[in-house]
Amino acid sequence: MCKSSLNSSVDSLAVMKYDPGLGFLRKQQDPSKQNIQANNLTLSVTLAAVLPFSEPPYPNGLPSPYYAPLHHRWQKACCAFISENLTANALEWEREELVPPEIFSKFAAANFLLPSLPAPLLIEWAKQLGLDILARGLKVEEFDYLHFLIYSDEMTGNGLSGPGASLTTGITFGVPPILKFGSKQLLERFIPDLLMGRARSCIVITEPGTGSDVAGIERTAVKSADEKEYIVNGSKKWITNGIWADFVTTAVLTGGPWPSGLSLLLIPLKNNLSIIIRKLVIMGLAASGTTYIEFDDTHVPVENLIGIEGMGIRCIMTNFNHELLTTAIGVTRQARVAVSTALEYVLKREAFGKALVEQPVVRHRLAKVGAMVESMWAWVE
Numbered sequence: 001m002c003k004s005s006l007n008s009s010v011d012s013l014a015v016m017k018y019d020p021g022l023g024f025l026r027k028q029q030d031p032s033k034q035n036i037q038a039n040n041l042t043l044s045v046t047l048a049a050v051l052p053f054s055e056p057p058y059p060n061g062l063p064s065p066y067y068a069p070l071h072h073r074w075q076k077a078c079c080a081f082i083s084e085n086l087t088a089n090a091l092e093w094e095r096e097e098l099v100p101p102e103i104f105s106k107f108a109a110a111n112f113l114l115p116s117l118p119a120p121l122l123i124e125w126a127k128q129l130g131l132d133i134l135a136r137g138l139k140v141e142e143f144d145y146l147h148f149l150i151y152s153d154e155m156t157g158n159g160l161s162g163p164g165a166s167l168t169t170g171i172t173f174g175v176p177p178i179l180k181f182g183s184k185q186l187l188e189r190f191i192p193d194l195l196m197g198r199a200r201s202c203i204v205i206t207e208p209g210t211g212s213d214v215a216g217i218e219r220t221a222v223k224s225a226d227e228k229e230y231i232v233n234g235s236k237k238w239i240t241n242g243i244w245a246d247f248v249t250t251a252v253l254t255g256g257p258w259p260s261g262l263s264l265l266l267i268p269l270k271n272n273l274s275i276i277i278r279k280l281v282i283m284g285l286a287a288s289g290t291t292y293i294e295f296d297d298t299h300v301p302v303e304n305l306i307g308i309e310g311m312g313i314r315c316i317m318t319n320f321n322h323e324l325l326t327t328a329i330g331v332t333r334q335a336r337v338a339v340s341t342a343l344e345y346v347l348k349r350e351a352f353g354k355a356l357v358e359q360p361v362v363r364h365r366l367a368k369v370g371a372m373v374e375s376m377w378a379w380v381e
């Protein structure tokens with residue numbers, strides 16, 4: 001079972017037995033375990049048990065019309081790899097505001113970056129680069145959106161967005177527009193390094209004065225006199241992974257009326273004196289490398305256009321499907337961690353001579369939010 005770092009960081013003296021089939025706490029016989037009296041049930045506690053709401057129902061035996069054996073095998077593979085290589089130290093890395101760079105390389109070497117892309121995966125590219133077999137022998141052609149759901153859910157299993165986001169946000173949001181809309185030469189120039197984890201990217205839409213309202217973007221890309229380059233000017237803010245990115249998938253105004261005035265450009269960031277990059281200090285997501293980027297007469301070859309000029313809004317809106325689904329999975333998992341951590345706490349915290357969980361109002365609250373989390377998960381599924 002995958003346990004969240006937040007749950008496990010709470011010094012567990014009381015984790016109760018949860019029967020996934022029955023869905024409530026069940027009496028256990030082992031007299032060595034601690035007992036809690038609640039609602040006329042004697043609850044024995046065990047550290048090996050699954051805390052209610054702490055995990056999605058499907059890996060714990062509840063029936064589902066969605067998951068086939070290959071999804072269950074994939075869940076076990078993701079759980080094992082992510083627990084060991086991310087969850088175990090996630091809290092510490094979030095405090096330090098940095099996930100060590102070798103962890104990104106580890107994910108790349110184990111082919112654990114590719115599952116952050118939308119399904120179906122690009123089989124041809126994966127085969128060409130020797131990335132066609134994912135963990136537990138899953139073939140790239142078998143990878144569907146449920147595999148993506150499982151992977152993304154496990155990536156946020158630690159209850160923190162920052163550490164997971166530090167590894168995958170760039171590839172999850174920055175690479176799909178290149179794969180879907182990029183020309184052959186663009187793919188050949190950039191995709192091998194990005195998929196192999198030799199280079200990093202990110203998505204660059206938001207500006208200091210423009211967030212949700214993408215139509216308000218002001219940064220411009222004007223063609224040079226010889227029409228061989230775009231000259232980019234303007235600022236971008238709140239860019240996740242920007243601090244480590246080699247290339248950025250960027251929304252720019254190339255002229256003409258909205259929405260056809262918007263285009264997407266792939267801009268190399270490194271070793272360019274016309275680009276200023278600085279890390280932003282933010283609340284939460286501390287390890288995710290949120291960045292401010294300023295372009296000052298930055299010259300970009302016209303071959304770096306993603307799709308065709310004026311097609312930017314279509315690329316961005318298409319990409320939003322995957323972005324928003326990823327966000328929905330992440331926030332649902334975080335809500336799950338919050339609820340199960342609260343439940344773990346009220347089991348062991350005593351006030352007025354009994355555990356908080358014995359107070360009906362506490363149980364009612366947790367049951368209510370637990371039901372909300374499970375219904376949110378059902379919608380996400």
Ligand SMILES: Cc1cc2nc3c(=O)[nH]c(=O)nc-3n(C[C@H](O)[C@H](O)[C@H](O)COP(=O)(O)OP(=O)(O)OC[C@H]3O[C@@H](n4cnc5c(N)ncnc54)[C@H](O)[C@@H]3O)c2cc1C
Nearest residue numbers: 202203204205206210211212213237238239240282285290
């Ligand atoms: C940690 C973090 C990481 C980010 N990473 C990236 C990244 O990698 N790349 C990137 O491009 N951007 C990124 N962003 C920016 C993010 O996409 C924007 O913050 C988001 O689009 C919202 O924009 P805004 O903050 O300007 O808020 P605004 O758009 O100004 O919204 C302000 C308020 O108005 C409300 N509102 C907005 N529009 C409407 C409407 N039509 N109807 C009703 N209410 C509305 C909003 O809900 C909000 O409460 C990141 C932001 C954060 C905080």
